[in-house]
Amino acid sequence: MSTKRVxxxxxxxxxxxxxxxxxxxxxxxxxxxxxxxxxAKRAGVGIGTLYRHFPTREDLVFELYRDQVQxxxxxxxxLLDEHSPQEAFxxxxxxxxxxxxxxxxxxxxxxxxxxxxxxxQVGRGPVADAVEHLLVANQEAGTLRADLTxxxxxxxxxxxxxxxxxAEDWERRAHRLLDLVLCxxxxxx
Amino acid sequence: MSTKRVxxxxxxxxxxxxxxxxxxxxxxxxxxxxxxxxxAKRAGVGIGTLYRHFPTREDLVFELYRDQVQxxxxxxxxLLDEHSPQEAFxxxxxxxxxxxxxxxxxxxxxxxxxxxxxxxQVGRGPVADAVEHLLVANQEAGTLRADLTxxxxxxxxxxxxxxxxxAEDWERRAHRLLDLVLCxxxxxx
DNA sequence: TTGTTTGACGGAGGGTTCTCCGGATAAGTT
DNA sequence: AACTTATCCGGAGAACCCTCCGTCAAACAA
Numbered sequence: 001m002s003t004k005r006v007x008x009x010x011x012x013x014x015x016x017x018x019x020x021x022x023x024x025x026x027x028x029x030x031x032x033x034x035x036x037x038x039x040a041k042r043a044g045v046g047i048g049t050l051y052r053h054f055p056t057r058e059d060l061v062f063e064l065y066r067d068q069v070q071x072x073x074x075x076x077x078x079l080l081d082e083h084s085p086q087e088a089f090x091x092x093x094x095x096x097x098x099x100x101x102x103x104x105x106x107x108x109x110x111x112x113x114x115x116x117x118x119x120x121q122v123g124r125g126p127v128a129d130a131v132e133h134l135l136v137a138n139q140e141a142g143t144l145r146a147d148l149t150x151x152x153x154x155x156x157x158x159x160x161x162x163x164x165x166x167a168e169d170w171e172r173r174a175h176r177l178l179d180l181v182l183c184x185x186x187x188x189x
Numbered sequence: 190m191s192t193k194r195v196x197x198x199x200x201x202x203x204x205x206x207x208x209x210x211x212x213x214x215x216x217x218x219x220x221x222x223x224x225x226x227x228x229a230k231r232a233g234v235g236i237g238t239l240y241r242h243f244p245t246r247e248d249l250v251f252e253l254y255r256d257q258v259q260x261x262x263x264x265x266x267x268l269l270d271e272h273s274p275q276e277a278f279x280x281x282x283x284x285x286x287x288x289x290x291x292x293x294x295x296x297x298x299x300x301x302x303x304x305x306x307x308x309x310q311v312g313r314g315p316v317a318d319a320v321e322h323l324l325v326a327n328q329e330a331g332t333l334r335a336d337l338t339x340x341x342x343x344x345x346x347x348x349x350x351x352x353x354x355x356a357e358d359w360e361r362r363a364h365r366l367l368d369l370v371l372c373x374x375x376x377x378x
Numbered sequence: 379t380t381g382t383t384t385g386a387c388g389g390a391g392g393g394t395t396c397t398c399c400g401g402a403t404a405a406g407t408t
Numbered sequence: 409a410a411c412t413t414a415t416c417c418g419g420a421g422a423a424c425c426c427t428c429c430g431t432c433a434a435a436c437a438a
Contacts, residue, residue, distance in 0.1 A: 010415090016417085037393080037394065046417060047419070048396095049416075049418070052416075055396090111351075114351070152365055152366070152369060155351060155352075156348055156369050159347035161347065162343075173340065173344065177341070180341060180345050180370070180374065181373060184369040184372040188372070201385085201434085202386065205386085205387085224424060226423080236426085237388055237389065237427085237429095238386075238388070240426065240427080241387085245426095380437100382435100382436085382437075383435085383436080384433100384435085386432085387431080387433100388430095389428105390427105390428095391426105394424080395423085396422090397420105397423105398421090399420095401416105402417075402418100403416080404414090406411100406412085406413080407410100407411080407413095408409100408410085
């Protein structure tokens with residue numbers, strides 16, 4: 001049967017893929033800049049195989065943090081359930097900042113994921129969707145300007161990507177930035 | 190005499206340095222991603238020589254746009270002479286955006302120059318100084334919140350670095366961003 | 379004039395990224 | 409069992425980045 005065959009063939013591919021991801025996760029925990037070469041070697045796989053599974057370095061890193069990003073985007077709904085739109089929005093932005101800073105690689109992922117690039121095209125990106133969700137709720141509540149788009153918001157908080165997670169003052173700077181942004185997004189008068 | 194000797198020795202170095210810069214400028218106009226190898230070759234110089242003059246790629250690019258950056262930073266004073274602090278601030282930010290977008294390489298330079306990195310340490314960077322200048326004038330006029338720092342401002346407009354100069358809508362997006370930022374920086378009530 | 383010093387030069391070399399294609403292996407076919 | 413096909417694997421190879429060090433020539437001193 002065709003489907004079984006596909007599964008079998010995939011089985012092999014999926015195994016090496018999983019192996020690659022596991023090795024990559026370990027490697028990235030040790031240091032941020034790992035050579036793809038070394039990952040392939042540590043996974044006991046040719047470099048060509050790695051590239052077939054993950055055509056670019058970004059693809060690999062993105063996959064590593066996929067669940068983290070998902071958890072973040074899902075949080076928008078949960079926060080809206082438990083808090084007022086205004087609070088939910090602020091809490092979500094703070095979580096966004098914390099996520100971006102905590103795991104070093106995530107920052108890069110979030111930046112490219114929110115930029116208008118390859119990832120953004122997929123339904124304009126899950127992150128943009130989460131923002132949109134929060135945005136609409138706040139606009140209906142009248143706590144955010146009605147003319148805003150998710151794009152506006154993501155651009156406004158882009159300063160987060162400039163922060164250096166290894167510096168101790170990133171938290172203070174991030175806090176100030178979010179304050180300014182939230183102030184600017186409020187309805188005029 | 191010692192100074193003459195230094196000048197003579199420098200003369201040689203300066204010539205190759207100038208040659209490198211000239212070639213680099215041409216090369217970068219053709220395409221953004223040029224190999225340092227090719228620049229060295231086109232300048233008729235060994236790759237080692239290039240690296241001695243410009244230890245990192247950033248150093249080279251930064252040098253290419255040094256005068257552009259200077260012109261931008263100087264504009265802060267001129268604008269303050271000719272306009273109200275508020276207008277000067279807005280006009281300067283718009284010029285900042287335009288500069289960053291027009292010359293492709295400049296965007297990268299401005300980002301690293303404003304980030305807290307190597308360049309920023311030198312007197313916290315000329316760009317930061319320009320912002321500081323405008324900021325103080327506005328705070329004295331009461332048109333910007335008194336607790337703001339240049340760092341805050343630069344973080345707030347960092348969204349500009351996310352824009353894609355080759356897309357047609359960057360101008361609209363930049364405009365919206367600046368609107369939001371200026372709104373957020375105004376004194377509360 | 380003949381060392382000697384000192385800065386500048388060139389490129390080999392090790393490590394990386396990414397591409398490309400021939401080889402292997404399993405599923406399906408006759 | 410022999411053959412075909414689809415899929416995956418591996419690594420050679422081209423291009424690049426950056427470092428390191430031996431060489432060279434100008435400037436100066438003896």
